[in-house]
Amino acid sequence: EAEAVLGRVEDVAGLFAETPERSADSPGSDWEDRLRDLAVRAVLGEPEQAAMLARASARELQATLGVDALRVMSGSISYVRRFWAHNLKGAPKASLEAWFEALTEYAVALSYSRRLCTRSVACAVQRERPGSEGRRLAADLAQRGDEESVDYGATCTDAYVAGDRVRSLVNMAGLPNWALHEGDEGAVEAPGPLHGCASICFNKGTVVLPLTDICRPRDFEERMCGRGKPCRGFAPGQLVRSLVSAACHPRALARGLEGRITAVDRTRGRVNVDFGGTNDNGTEGALRVTLLLSDVSPVEEFEAKLQSRREALGGFFVGESVRSLIFLPLQASRPLLFGAEGVVSMLDLQHRRVLVRFGGEEPLQVLLRFQDVCLMDEFEARLQERRGVLAGPLPG
CATH class of the missing domain: 2.30.30.40 (SH3 Domains)
Known part of the structure; x- marks a missing residue:
């Protein structure tokens, strides 16, 4: 493999001639070994050997890594290229350029090997790919003007082509x-x-x-089917309630809305939830959302989790209606009155402040401290508290 990177094709051919041929299905070899062999074969211009190794690599990849095999393999290739680039930073300029030229050629070979693996999975290895006639792959792609020859760093995207x-x-x-x-x-x-x-x-x-x-x-x-397994207490078919609200189509997702899980993405900690439709048959206008596991709750735990989330956010949620507990006469368009009703637009947890939009003929947005606003149902109690403290009329 190292000789191939250096471009010493004759030395690579000699090494392969001296080494007993290993069967593509021999036990004890893994997909990484096959990938290296495949890249070397591609550099040497041996498409039949490369295709055989591609089929074997694809089988082992599927058995070992499952459906994300090509993504993992592409990530590994990208890591190797970054490793070489990092370790060549201190080299003389002439040597550096020569190495990068060799690495570029090697990257094209690896890209070719990935495509062979991809097409082997689909049971269709194309033998007319670049390098099948023993030509250098980079030169072949550049001569054809192939768009793929420009981006040697592409990983997963070459698993799909336009029109798929x-x-x-x-x-x-x-x-x-x-x-x-x-x-x-x-x-x-x-x-x-x-x-x-x-x-x-x-x-x-x-x-x-x-x-x-x-x-x-x-x-x-x-x-x-792979997303049908439970994760952290959530499973397909389970009823859950949303802990968040969001602007969605065809209708808004309201906090507390109940829906049913249809899939669980354990890798990224997400669930697909069907919140049902708005008409009689429940199909047209159906609201289906993908949410983080932390944004949903089992029905029986909803109140406790909602309260815990509220406390973590300072007692308010974006979109909730609140009332002002202060009077501010020096606002841009009009004064902010004590008891004015508004809607929370944004939370500043670091400084414990909340941006509130107050309606009216002249809308007003004010950044207030948490203690200067309250929820609608808490207003009367907070009003009496302030009256007792001030012992007289409130400002405004």
Whole structure:
């Protein structure tokens, strides 16, 4: 492998001639060894050997790492490249450039090997890929003007190409005028603007999703089966209540709304929750949201968890109605009156302040201390407390 990185193809060929040939299915070898062998074979321009190793690597990857095999493998490759780059920082400039040229060639070989593995999983290894005629891969891709030759750092995105059909594993209810639901099918338009993402065109719109949140249609049932296992007290089919509120489509998600879990993403600590529909058949206008495990609660534990969350946030939630406990005459548009009703817009936990929007003909936004506002149902009690302390009329 090291000789291949250095570009000494003759030395690599000599080493392989002196070493007994190992079967692609021999016991005791893992996918990392096969990947290294595959990259070397690709550098040497031996497509048949590379394809055989790709099939063996794909089988072991699936058996060892499951459906996220290619993502893990791509991450490992990216780590190796960062390691080499870090350790070459102090080298002389001439040597550094020579090494990076060799590493670039090696990265193309690794990219080629990943694509071979991907297509082996789909039972279709293409033999007309770059390097099949013994040409140098980087030169081949550059000559063709292949877009992939520019981005050697791509990892997961080369598992999908434009036009591939995919299905969503998550819900996205915060999109403008439409919602993405678990199981919706779309087509890949292009790799997304972020690493490990792709732009997906669905029937109602286009959205950029992480590759871990989509899968091929044939893999959907298997992926959802993997998300059917319990995690931290949550399981599919369980009734839960939301601890958060949010602007969603087709209607807002209200705090305390009850729904049923349809999938549990144990890796990222999320759940897909179906909060039902608004009409008789419960389909049109259905509210389906993907939430963090910390944002939902079992029905029987809701009150306790809600109170604990309220205390952690200083006693207020964004969107709650509050009343003012102070009088401020020097505001920009009008004075803030004692007892004025408003809605919490933002919380500043560090400084224990809350931004409140007060309605009226001239809306007013004021940043107040936690002790200067209260919830609607607490106003009368807090009013009497202040009257007792001040022993007289309140300001304003």
